[in-house]
Amino acid sequence: MEKIKILIADDVLDIIKVVKKTLSLEDETFEVVGEAANGQEVLDLIPKVKPDIVLMDINMPVLNGLEATEKVTKEYPDVAVIMMSVQGEAEYLKKAMFHGAKEFIIKPFNYDSLVETIKITHERHREMQKGLIPREEKDKEGKVMTYFSSKGGVGKSILSLNTAITMSQEKEQKELLMDLDLQFSDISILVNKYNERTILDLVDEGHLNTYQEIKPYLYAYNENLDMLFAPGKPEAAEYISKTSIEKIIKALKHKYDLIIVDTGINFNENTLYVLDHAEIIFFVSTMEIASLKNTKLGLKVMESLGYDNNKVKLLINRSTTKYGVSKRDVEEVFKDSIYAMIPDEEKTVSISVNRGEPFCGKGRLGKSKIEKAIEAMCTDILE
Ligand SMILES: Nc1ncnc2c1ncn2[C@@H]1O[C@H](COP(=O)(O)OP(=O)(O)OP(=O)(O)O)[C@@H](O)[C@H]1O
């Protein structure tokens, strides 16, 4: 029979020792696969040690047991959490059960009750897993949405980031923002995160077959939005093949409602794969003549690739009259096929870029024009 794999989490080392000792008396049945001193360590360890059961203390520093339980239950539905608490934490315990804990035991516990509780919880949880899977854990059918342009520097990264943030707040849905500008890693810079892991680490270490494997490489920007950063090394692009991109997207598609992909100026097979598999392509252009010309050609390419008009949406970014080109002129060129115009707003954008703080999603009053335009566009997309 397979052993029941257990992860013990307590900030008091003595408790961990006692539990380990107790469980070692039944080493045919139990295997302690990890120890954690706080909730965050639990979350970090789960993908590595793949426990069946987490014995979780309620009060721990960094990330307490309650929050950790909620995250474990949501993200790793096949792991069952048993809370450990001292007498008198009844209110807490109720909450813990509400947050998804399967059982609880009161400290100090005796040998029999510990062993029995683990066995029964494990058994019950396995049976439940085989049958009914709770509704919220059902697979999602992630849509892919991407930003593309036939000229660089037109605002793909700024727009993909700020729309991702806006949508993650407008609608309770799980989103992933994937930076596929492998050479310049715009997104990590725009959110001021330089030292996080990137898609290069993920591909390098070969952990890209399941969501569970990929998860440690993602950066959680907010509760609904994760990010997969690009490495920002020009040579990295060579290591990341279309096959890897395909694996990553396939593994993540049913974990997210929306996967937003930022692309670079290279029209390579990675980009083509994403364009092919996207439900929506935002084709971004500015009002400069050179950009408009390139866009016209680019849209023809989209047509020859067989993408229909509903899939390709034209975004005119940095809308302004200062180039002597009016909105009307642009509309004439594209014959009413402009999806949205995003205003040119140098101050807001450059402060945001310099600070590494996206301008959307701050929830402040007196929103800038660019923020309002992005919000209106997101509302329309989400409808
Ligand atoms: N709406 C806007 N108003 C003012 N400035 C903008 C706006 N959009 C973009 N910019 C400016 O253009 C610069 C380039 O934007 P961004 O990095 O998003 O372009 P990109 O298309 O991702 O470029 P690349 O092709 O190099 O990846 C920004 O740093 C910002 O200074």
Ligand SMILES: [Mg+2]
């Ligand atoms: Mg970019």
